[in-house]
Amino acid sequence: MCGITGWISYRRDLTAHQESVDAMTETMSCRGPDARGTWVTPRAALGHRRLAVIDLPGGAQPMEAGTDDGAVAMVYSGEAYNYVELREELRRRGHRFTTDSDTEVVLRGYLQWGEEVAGKLNGMYAFAIWDTRTEKLVMIRDRMGIKPFYFYETDDGLLFGSEPKAILANPLATAEVGPDGLREIFSFAKTPGAAVWEGMRELRPGHVAVLDRNGLREHAYWQLTATEHTDSRQETVAHVRELLEDIIARQLVADVPRCSLLSGGLDSSAMTALAAKQLGEHGETVRSFAVDFPGQAENFRAEDISPTQDTPFVHAVKDHVHSDHSDIVLDGAALSDPAVRRAAVGARDLPVGLGDRDNSLYLLFKAVREQSTVALSGESADEVFGGYPWFHDARREAETFPWLAGLAPLDFRGTLSADLADRLDLGTYLHDSYSSAVADTPLKDGESGLEKRMRQVCYLHLTRMVQALLDRKDRMSMAVGLEVRVPFCDHRLVQYVFNTPWSLKTFDGREKSILREATRDLLPESVVQRKKSGYPGSFDPNYVSAIQSQAADLLSAGHAALDLCHRERLREASVADGATITTGQRAQLERALDLAAWFDLHKPVIKLN
Template identity: 45%
Template sequence: MRIDIENLHIAYSGRTVVAGAHLIAAEDEITGLVGPNGSGKSTLLRTVYRHLRPVAGRVLLDGTDLSGLRPARSARHIAALPQERGGDFELTVREVVTVGRTPYKRAFAGEDAADRDIVARALADVGMTDHVERRFTELSGGERQRVLLARAFAQRTDVLVLDEPTNHLTRSDTEVVLRAYAEWGEAVADHLDGMFAFAVWGERASRLLLVRDRLGVKPLFWAHVDGGLAFASEPKALFAHPEIRPRVDADGLREAYSLLFNTGPTIWSGVREVEPGGLLVLNRDGIGERHYWQLEAGPHTDDQEKTVARVHTLVGTAARSQLEADVPLCSLLSGGIDSTVLTALLADELRTRENPDARIRSYAVDYSDQAEQFTGDVLRTGHDTPYATEAGAFIGTDHSTVVLNPRVLLDPEHRKAVVVARDSPIGVGDMDTSLYLLLGQIRKHSTVALSGEAADEVFGGYPWFRNPKAFAAPTFSWLLVTGDEAAMPLHSELDLSIGEFRDDTYRDALAAVPHLDGETPAEHRQREMQHLSLTRWLRQLLHRKDRLSMAQGLEVRVPYCDHRLVQYAFATPWALRSFDGREKSLLRAAGTGLAPHSVLHRPKNHYPATHHPDYNRGLQDLARDALADETVRSLADETLVKPCLDTASDQLQWGHRLRLERVVDLALWLDHHQPDLAL
């Protein structure tokens, strides 16, 4: 089968999306797709998916189904066309050419009168009428971008209709949000993808809208003030308002130290979060909150082969959608399956867009003691660095490993910077400090980094998904597996009733889990565990990554948080998600060929930690100094901390060491914020 078509018109629901394209297919493989102005596949698909958002199911060529065509390696992303969603994507041929292929470039305004009129009106709206008669190739880069945007806006009238034309067309996300809000109002979030947190003030309606992305990647906090509310991306910004004080009561301590990761209430009295997938409206009638998106339990009809293929498509689409950047971009490559598959997809797309020799930067972190002699623990069974190095070589990245001296992690200024960035005394000690320092090193070369965060929650990678004790326990599974339960230093005299609070919160959390009729007990329980992991455990990881990266001026993107991927995986039965008897079965199968065999089949490994006795010894000294403060002693129980101080530094267990980390961070948090304690 060979297809070579010029003057190809692509339409969705009867509306022209692309006119005058050039499609080439040989045998059963799509090998080329060129736009009317010489643009390549990526530009056309951005027009189709980013501007018009069709829901493609089949690809029809004059009524003939082309969905069986597979993409060439150099045009892999064309596979998204037939596989995206339900509905037909129509290709109408104006002229068929059976021999040869010539570059199809023409004057941008086009030969079709209707198309010419559309572009002319769009350009008139932005004051560029003199460009209508010029060839697209004659325009400058900035002019080309404005013309493309003008045409895209003009042609997507089924998606976005503006009451008034504007002279301000840019590539800014802010303009997209404003234009979308002008059309859809409160429903704007339903039409947005990716990570975001924003506010829009409607002057005429006297209405404030706060919106947060579906998974809660970006933070958004708010608090009541006289006559309205204040909002910010961090609590510390709210404290600049004269009516908002950093105040902590028993409820706040309970929220922080119970490790249940609620969203809504925070450790700060009177400060709340807009919930993931939620929005808040302030108008003359008061304040209202609601969810615009939540996980749903739906039927899954794909077999194993189709499910793996669908996961591959969804992960690839999510990865490629995050590659848009006008600044240097890199990947966090730990040597695990999550980051390796992601980096491979990013590297392949970068080579497709730029040139075959293009290389993406990748980064990993290590500690000098672990590099010399690895020491494992309950969460870490192997040394990441050799796997990260192998993965980087396999993919062809420009890979670097940032090796940290454990003593640097004890620097009070570094630790204080981390606590200030978090606005919370709850963290994971050296792992937070090392991440902060790693991100700082990356920022010297890149402005955007992509991370494999959320793959464990999406694909079932954590130990508790297969731990019989966690499976059967009537509580949050991570409390039994991570060792955090042993790390709580709070004084018993505070009487926070954390146990009762956990029980009540657990019942409420289970009540929010959607289920299907006829689920087996095992499937019912696995759905609960995944829902709790996605809606609670993941939130503190996203919070950690966002706050520490932004403190270094680095934007971290998380493609595995794409809501279409998350929803598809959540609706997939556990038997399919664990078909090979291991963690992350679907991702491993979908990633075949993208990662070395050793990486695809290595066990789950958590973020690395140092085990150097000098670090433990230095941490014990910092904890002793922290306990010299009377306020710290009023909150932390010395009888729980003292045994950790007396333990030989090379014998300090993970949970007890984390207890010392929490005491040190508590002292730094109190010193920085000077909160009013109402206990």
């Protein structure tokens, strides 16, 4: 896992711009604390920061391979879980390897198959290859978009990076945010390819982009397709178990300490149990971590997405699978620390407004990183198997993204200044985004009724919602140099379950029926029967009073970020009774504080014309 960046220029001599290349590379130091490297030629400059996970002595980057016609150089982030099989195939084809890294397998795979190497890989990856033979840059991102990749076209080439901050470190890029960028920030739309910053784009999941002297072109090498599901219930459950066994085995491969992120929900518990089973066969014990908050039992309030506390279920699983477990307990003082908020906002490059849930995830990953370098996460199982409450109630029929149906965020005037809310017209933007996503849904011939609608709902989650969650997971983990792997995003599993009929996905009248049945033999009964409960927030009253005080300070100082906010409602939220403060008021506080941190860090130029 690493941070990558680069600069392609067909008119400048980039050997005279080493300082800029170094600056871009250093913004990725958190993603790669173990080593750094640059590769600079007149037309192409590549930068890399390394987090060593496989073949610690080898695998240094940028990596170069020579051919009779010229050199090919690559910067690569991620893991190819099938690299051992690919290396053997390439050896049979005459390739010789000098390292044991998956990086060299990917590079030599390009020499063998060109851009089609993308379709050979199983894993999470984002990489760029400069081919001196044709003076072209090939950029490839994994099928589900687990690893990020951004690019910015210039007058004679292109800048790219794992994160926007790498691109913004180049003098050719400007930190401007226009109306559509603000719409992305405030609407939770997560439009594929959109990157918020003016002139910047995100390489879409499952896509290849190629830059040469004729310009830039992009195409999909993989996308979800609608096919007939012919397996019986028993065969489907058995195949999902078989896939999970293989996926976990592949994703446990590392030359550094590994662990599991355990919430006590079905997803992370099944993943942890499978890891414990496989490691146990080799005499190893799985290490697990969970987040908790002091006084959570007394202060907890059940919500639609989080009806139960995690801790009792976490402990039931750790006792059941005999994991080496640690609870990471985070108090209100730690969560409300302005330095932690700045770190979280800086990691995401955006003021997302999730507040304590982002801050706690950052602190959780930071604590995990002290003991492990690789962690498995149950992220995305809800999107794959249909776990959220709105998959199963009237919200699935709403003419909007189901996770936003009936929620306060649709009343954007609660957070934004009245003038900005009018100018952005977020309701129309969301409607257009939703309509476009639904129209893209692949359908079988003759598919209709509930099955058609649920295929659309699943598609919305797998192409929109999951992107927001994976981006959050990647940024927060890589900000502390922790590699988080997501077994439920294996494209084989995603494609198979996507085509499983909804009636089969809910055969026992519950959410995630297939996953429950496929793994129930591994889990305590309490976890098998537990309903979906999302990543927990803190109910510590000290946290609420702290952010109220911080928001009041912003108002007193007249911080520039508040030009985007509804000041009067923010003022009301800052003095509300902490015991009765509403969810909407708390969201206003979080958003304002995140915006202020974002302004301080990035100094964005807001352009509304």
